[in-house]
Each structure stands twice: as structure tokens, then as C-alpha cells.
Amino acid sequence: MRRLIYFVLAFIVWVLTAWPFVDGQVDMQVVIAGLVASLLVAVLFHDILPKEHHVFISPVRVVWFLAYIPVFFYYVIRANLDVVYRALHPAMPIKPGIVKIKTNLKTDSAITALANSITLTPGTLTVDVTDDGYLYVHWINVKSDDVQEATRCIAQRFEYFLHKIFE
Secondary structure (H helix, E strand, C coil), X not given: CHHHHHHHHHHHHHHHHHCCEECCEECHXXXXXXXXXXXXXXXXXXXXXXXXXXXXXXXXXXXXXHHHHHHHHHHHHHHHHHHHHHHHCCCCCCECEEEEEECCCCCHHHHHHHHHHHHHCCCEEEEEECCCCEEEEEECECCCCCHHHHHHHHCHHHHHHHHHHHC
């Protein structure tokens, strides 16, 4: 079942990136190449892909993922503007440092999605993830080195959605 789910997901990604539609016609070579590549990915790499494959077949989780996308982009845009402000400000008001945050997420997929969401948000970079649920994050402007306060500022806005999607 996992291989089938990953095959379908890989093929959907292939179609969206290769876009085999030209002048209202389907380019069969692109479709066949996508099918072969998706099959190879599903067969060869299913062991390293997330074991929480139920995430991909639940309509409720898909709806939560679709709700997460605009929230994520809102914070990415907001962080971009903050970084631009700091870079263009004459005094360059930054206070870089590495902070420790605690996540309540339990599954590997959820923690990975959180770490990636933090890293993709400008001004923050996930440096390390520990087995006991802590993440070390490089932050361009450290507002607090307290674990709970740093967690609230950096991760809490993503955790709610990721919990609904992955757990």
C-alpha cells in the first residue's frame, strides 16, 4: 500500500513539474517517463520515505494541509519583510543566536515538516533536532533565549496545523 501511495504522489509531482500538456495534447513520452520514474522511486526508496503514509489518504488531513499553505506563506512573506527591514536599516538591528525550542509533535514526519517550515521562513534556520523533541534554531534577531518564549515566537504558529496534518 505504501508503495502505491508513493507512486501516485511521485507521479502527481512529476505531472505538476513536467506539465506534459502542449497545445491541448498530452505528450506521451513525458507521461511514460514520469510513470517509470515514479515507479522507480516508489520501489527503490519506499523504505526511506515517511512511515506515516496514512497522512496522504485522509481527506481531513488534506483539508488541513490546504489550510496550512496560506498560513505558511503569510509567515514567510512577513519574515521576508522583516529581514529586508533589518538588512536595509542603517543600524542593522540584528541579534543573531541559536535558541532551543521544544516541540509537542511526536511523529518524524511532523517534526521534519516543522523543521523545514522554520528553515524556509527567512531569518530562521533549524540547525539540529534531538530525539527528545528539542530543535536548535539559528534566529536572526533573538528576542528571548527562554525555551517556552522562543517556541511561542518561532514554532507554535506552525505546530497547530502540523499536528492536525501529521498526527
